[in-house]
Amino acid sequence: MRVAFIGLGVxxxxxxxxxxxxxxEVRVFNRSPDKARRWAEQHAGTACDSPGAAAQGAHLVALCVGADPDVRGLVPRLLPVLAPGALIVDHTTTSAELARDMAAQAAASGCSFLDAPVSGGQAGAEAGRLTVMCGGDPEAFARAEPVIASYARAIRLMGGPGAGQLTKMVNQIAIAGVVQGLAEALHFTRRAGLDPAEVLAAISQGAAQSWQMDNRWPTMAEGRFDFGFAVDWMRKDLGLVLDEAARNGARLDLTRQVDAWYEEVQALGGGRWDTSSLLTRLEPPR
Incomplete structure (x- = not known):
């Protein structure tokens, strides 16, 4: 398939x-041209100097950009140059409202739009083992699924336009609470005079076990936060969550509090630190 990929971040x-x-057949575009050229040097594909050039005649274009305004600015520019009946698969984490608007614009142009945010982080992207939560038309999903499978281990259609973004919001709510719990648990471990490695070995085999515990407890114990999903990105995502909760009436007391604590981490200079840096509110990095 002729595919365009726009947004070559981590x-x-x-x-x-x-x-x-x-x-x-992959053509790529990135706002930093050097990154697109570097990608083309490493892979069998073409670096393009504009989103339109990358998307010209494409059967599927994947977006992995920053936020709602980026997607809203791109889609109207891409639709006129795509192949008839083409798919836009948006892996950006955005509002559900934006996803619905873009799906309507695509349909009016004879194309399809899937909101398809991902979970799994940089490691999951590099290993091709992402989880992808999709919203959109079932027929469009069926056409896109084999392509998305190139970099995903779990792909699920959650409902109509916007449903993928709403599911990603659920994911971020759950992560926020778990990471805060881990930060407090590790802080308590040290205050109690216990060995963090031994505590991990004991409790990670029971009901407290989670992906975050397995992958973030060791780095938190070492005071390492210069990697992973940045606090700035998490605050963007939690902002989307809280906006949606204001519309649907969900009560998210813990999520709202954790978002405020992430604001404290930003004030400490940790905007680009991994989300596990919530620990730095309780004890300084080592």
């Missing part, structure tokens, strides 16, 4: 690479 760069490895 997620998009390896995701586009998996598409090329799967045999698709």
């Amino acid at each position: 997620m998009g760069f390896p995701m586009a690479g998996h598409l090329a490895a799967a045999g698709h």
Whole structure:
């Protein structure tokens, strides 16, 4: 399939690479041209100097950009140059409202739009083992699924337009609470005079076990936060969550509090630290 990939950040760069490895004809665009050229040097694909050039005649264009305004600015520019009946698969984490608007615009142009936010982080993108939560038309999903499978291990259609973004919001709510719990648990461990490694070995085999515990407890114990999903990004996502909760009436007391604590981490200079840096509110990095 002729595919365009727009947005070569820590997620998009390896995701586009998996598409090329799967045999698709891939053209890429990134706001930093050097990154697009570097991608083309490493993979069988073409770096383009504009989103329109990348998307010209494409059967599917994947977006992995920053936020709602980026997607809203791109989609109207892409629709006129895509192949008839083409798919836009948006991996950006955005509002559900934006996803519904973009789906309507695409349909009016004879194309399809899937909101398809991802979970799994940079490591999941590099390993091709992301989880993708989709919203949109079932027929469009059926056409996109084999392509998305190049970089995902779990792909699920959650409902109509916007349903993928709403599911990603659920994901972020759950992560926020778990990471705060881990920060307090590790802080308590040290105050109690226990060995963090021994505590992890004991409790990670029981009901407290989670992906966050397995992957973030050791780095939190070492005071390492210069990697992973940035606090700035998490606050963007939690902002979307809280806006949606204001519309649907959900009561998110813990999520609202954790968002405020992430604001404290930003004030400490940790905007680009991993989300596990909630621990720095309780004890300074080592």
